[in-house]
Amino acid sequence: MAKKQFKAESKRLLDLMVNSIYTHHEIFLREIVSNASDACDKLCYKALTDESVGLGRKDFKIEIRADKDARLLTVSDNGVGMDKEDLERNLGVIASSGSFQFKQEVGDDAKDTDVIGQFGVGFYSAFMVADHITVVTKKYGCDTAYMWQSSGADGYTVTECEKDAVGTDIIMHIRPDTDDEKYSEFLEGWRIQELVRKYSDYIRFPIRMEVSKTRKKEDSPDDKPEYETYSEVETLNSMVPIWQRQKSKVKKEEYDKFYRDKFSDYADPQRVIAVSAEGTVTYKALLFIPSQQPFNYYSKDFEAGLQLYSNGVLIMDKCADLLPEHFRFVRGVVDSPDLSLNISRELLQHDRQLKVIASNLDKKIRADLAKMMKDEPEDYAKFWKNFGRQLKYGVVADFGTHKADLQDLLLFYSSTEKKPVSLADYLSRMKEGQESIYYAAGETVESIDRLPQLEGLKDAGTEILYFTEDVDEFTAQTLMTYQEKKFLSALSGDAAPAEDGEKKQEESGEDDHKAVFDFVKEALGDQVKEVKASKILKSHPVCLTAGAGLSFEMEKYFAAVQPEQALKADRILELNTAHPVFAALERAVTDDPEKAKKYATLLFDQGLLIAGLPLEDPSGYTDLVCELLV
Missing domain, CATH: 1.20.120.790 (Heat shock protein 90, C-terminal domain)
Known part of the structure; x- marks a missing residue:
C-alpha cells in the first residue's frame, strides 16, 4: 500500500512537538500508557449499556513488553481499539484528539468514565525515542484489524492485518544509542518500572509487565546459599490515588505513610489539608505541612512546588506556580481532569485554570493556619518555629502585595507574655491612650531585654514586641499599621510611655x-x-x-x-x-x-x-x- 502523507502538518511541526512540547524524553511512556488507559475507559463505558462487551472494569489491563535483542518496546491494551477511519482521523492528522472528541460526544453521561489524554500529540512523543512505530489495532464490533506504520514525518501506511482480540498494540523500535542519549535504558525493566511508578502510578487499570526477580534455591544450604533468577508478571502501579478517597474514610496513618513515602521524609506531617473542588475548575488536592524544616529549606537547592496530575497521570513533579512564595514549604499533590497532558512547562505557567487552582489553594492554606492558631495554639507555635520566617518574607515580598492576607498569621515575642504572640493579641492588651505598637530590634531576646532605652516603657507596663530576625523590621515597615495602630520602634527618641510623654x-x-x-x-x-x-x-x-x-x-x-x-x-x-x-x-x-x-x-x-x-x-x-x- 502506498505511503500516505500527514494531512495537517509537516516534518517541521512534528520536530517542533517532539523537541519543544516535551522537556524530557522519558515522558513518552506516560503518553502511550495514558492513551491505553483512554482506550480501556471507552470500552468500559460501552460495557455499561452493551452486555455483549462481556468485560467488567476489573477485566481491563495494560501490558508492557520489552525485547532488548530486537530493541522493541510494546504497550498493549484490551480497550476499544480503532478501525481504519479512526487511524486516519487520529494518527493521520497530527494533534487530532480522539479522546477529546469522545468526551464531547458522551457529555455528562460519562461521569464515571475517566478519559485522560488527547490521542494525537501525546502519541507522537514516542518518536523522541523510537525511529519506527507500528500500531496494530482491532476495534470493538469490527471483524478487521489494521496496522499503522510510520518512521516519522515522511508519512505512514495503513494495511489490514491479523489480530485475535480487541484492543491496540503500540510497538516502538527504540533508536540506537548515541554519545548524548542512551535510548537503551527504555528497554530495561527497572527503568520501565521506575517511569510507570513516577508518571502512571494512579492509572485506574493495572499496568502489568514480566519482571526478573531473584530468590534463594530451595535446596540451597543456609551457610552457602545459592540464588536463581526467575520471571514473574507483576502489576507496576497502585491504581487508586489516596487523594481521590473521602477524607473521612482515610486513616491518619495512611496519610502519614503516603507523605513519608512520597516526599522522602522520616517524620509524619504536622498538618494534612484535603481539598475537593467542583465548578469552574474541578480538582482534588492533598497538601501537607511538614512537622520539621527541611535541612536545605533556606538554600538554593530546595525545590518548592506541588506534584501536578491530570486524572492520576503526573504532568509535573514540582509545579512552583501552584504555591505562593510564602507557602513554599507546603508539599502535596494536585489532580485535575481539566488540565491537558499535552502542554509544555512554559504554557502551563500561563494556564488560566492553573491560576484559579493556585488562588484557591492559597486561601485554603491560610484558612487552615488561622484555624490552627485559634484552636491549637501549641501546634501553631511549633509550626511558627519551623516556617514563621517564611510568612514574614511573604509580607515583605512583592512590595507588600500579600500583607493583608498574612498579617493575622504573624507572631512576635512579647516582653510581657514571654512568648510569641499575634498582633491581634497585642492590640487586645494595649493600654488606654496607647496609639502605637511598640517594638525593639536586636540579636536576641536577652540582649533586647537589657537595653536601657526600654526602661521607661517596661516600668509603665507597656508591652513591647522583640524583633530578633533580619526580616522583622522590614515586616513592620511593610505593614506600617495594624488595625490603624502604627508600628513604632521603642528604641527611637519618640517612644516615651503614653502617660509620661x-x-x-x-x-x-x-x-x-x-x-x-x-x-x-x-x-x-x-x-x-x-x-x-x-x-x-x-x-x-x-x-x-x-x-x-x-x-x-x-x-x-x-x-x-x-x-x-x-x-x-x-x-x-x-x-x-x-x-x-x-x-x-x-x-x-x-x-x-x-x-x-x-x-x-x-x-x-x-x-x-x-x-x-x-x-x-x-x-x-x-x-x-x-x-x-x-
Whole structure:
C-alpha cells in the first residue's frame, strides 16, 4: 500500500512537538500508557449499556513488553481499539484528539468514565525515542484489524492485518544509542518500572509487565546459599490515588505513610489539608505541612512546588506556580481532569485554570493556619518555629502585595507574655491612650531585654514586641499599621510611655542645656547627626538612636549582605540630663573643655556598644577609660 502523507502538518511541526512540547524524553511512556488507559475507559463505558462487551472494569489491563535483542518496546491494551477511519482521523492528522472528541460526544453521561489524554500529540512523543512505530489495532464490533506504520514525518501506511482480540498494540523500535542519549535504558525493566511508578502510578487499570526477580534455591544450604533468577508478571502501579478517597474514610496513618513515602521524609506531617473542588475548575488536592524544616529549606537547592496530575497521570513533579512564595514549604499533590497532558512547562505557567487552582489553594492554606492558631495554639507555635520566617518574607515580598492576607498569621515575642504572640493579641492588651505598637530590634531576646532605652516603657507596663530576625523590621515597615495602630520602634527618641510623654518632654530641658549639646556635637563632628536630651532614658546616662528610615539592625543586615555598598543609619546621641554623669559633663564643659571632649567621646562609644555597633578604635576606647579612671 502506498505511503500516505500527514494531512495537517509537516516534518517541521512534528520536530517542533517532539523537541519543544516535551522537556524530557522519558515522558513518552506516560503518553502511550495514558492513551491505553483512554482506550480501556471507552470500552468500559460501552460495557455499561452493551452486555455483549462481556468485560467488567476489573477485566481491563495494560501490558508492557520489552525485547532488548530486537530493541522493541510494546504497550498493549484490551480497550476499544480503532478501525481504519479512526487511524486516519487520529494518527493521520497530527494533534487530532480522539479522546477529546469522545468526551464531547458522551457529555455528562460519562461521569464515571475517566478519559485522560488527547490521542494525537501525546502519541507522537514516542518518536523522541523510537525511529519506527507500528500500531496494530482491532476495534470493538469490527471483524478487521489494521496496522499503522510510520518512521516519522515522511508519512505512514495503513494495511489490514491479523489480530485475535480487541484492543491496540503500540510497538516502538527504540533508536540506537548515541554519545548524548542512551535510548537503551527504555528497554530495561527497572527503568520501565521506575517511569510507570513516577508518571502512571494512579492509572485506574493495572499496568502489568514480566519482571526478573531473584530468590534463594530451595535446596540451597543456609551457610552457602545459592540464588536463581526467575520471571514473574507483576502489576507496576497502585491504581487508586489516596487523594481521590473521602477524607473521612482515610486513616491518619495512611496519610502519614503516603507523605513519608512520597516526599522522602522520616517524620509524619504536622498538618494534612484535603481539598475537593467542583465548578469552574474541578480538582482534588492533598497538601501537607511538614512537622520539621527541611535541612536545605533556606538554600538554593530546595525545590518548592506541588506534584501536578491530570486524572492520576503526573504532568509535573514540582509545579512552583501552584504555591505562593510564602507557602513554599507546603508539599502535596494536585489532580485535575481539566488540565491537558499535552502542554509544555512554559504554557502551563500561563494556564488560566492553573491560576484559579493556585488562588484557591492559597486561601485554603491560610484558612487552615488561622484555624490552627485559634484552636491549637501549641501546634501553631511549633509550626511558627519551623516556617514563621517564611510568612514574614511573604509580607515583605512583592512590595507588600500579600500583607493583608498574612498579617493575622504573624507572631512576635512579647516582653510581657514571654512568648510569641499575634498582633491581634497585642492590640487586645494595649493600654488606654496607647496609639502605637511598640517594638525593639536586636540579636536576641536577652540582649533586647537589657537595653536601657526600654526602661521607661517596661516600668509603665507597656508591652513591647522583640524583633530578633533580619526580616522583622522590614515586616513592620511593610505593614506600617495594624488595625490603624502604627508600628513604632521603642528604641527611637519618640517612644516615651503614653502617660509620661508630656512629662518627659518637660523634664528633658533642651533649652537649659543647649550649650552642652552644642559642645558635644562639635567635639564629635560628623560621627553624630544630632545631640539632644533623652525622653526615654531613666537610670542610664546615654544611648544612640537612629533617625527616620534605616535602623541600626537594618544597617547590620545590609553590612552583612552587601558590605561594598553598606548603608549607615543616622547616629543621634541622647543624653539623660537627670543623670550624675551629665552633671559631670556639664561641669567639665565649663571648667575643663579638653576633659569634656574625652567625656563626649567616651559617651559616644558607650552608645555604640549598647546599640551593638562596632567601635572604630576598640583599643583607643579602653585607653580612654583607663585615662579617665586615674
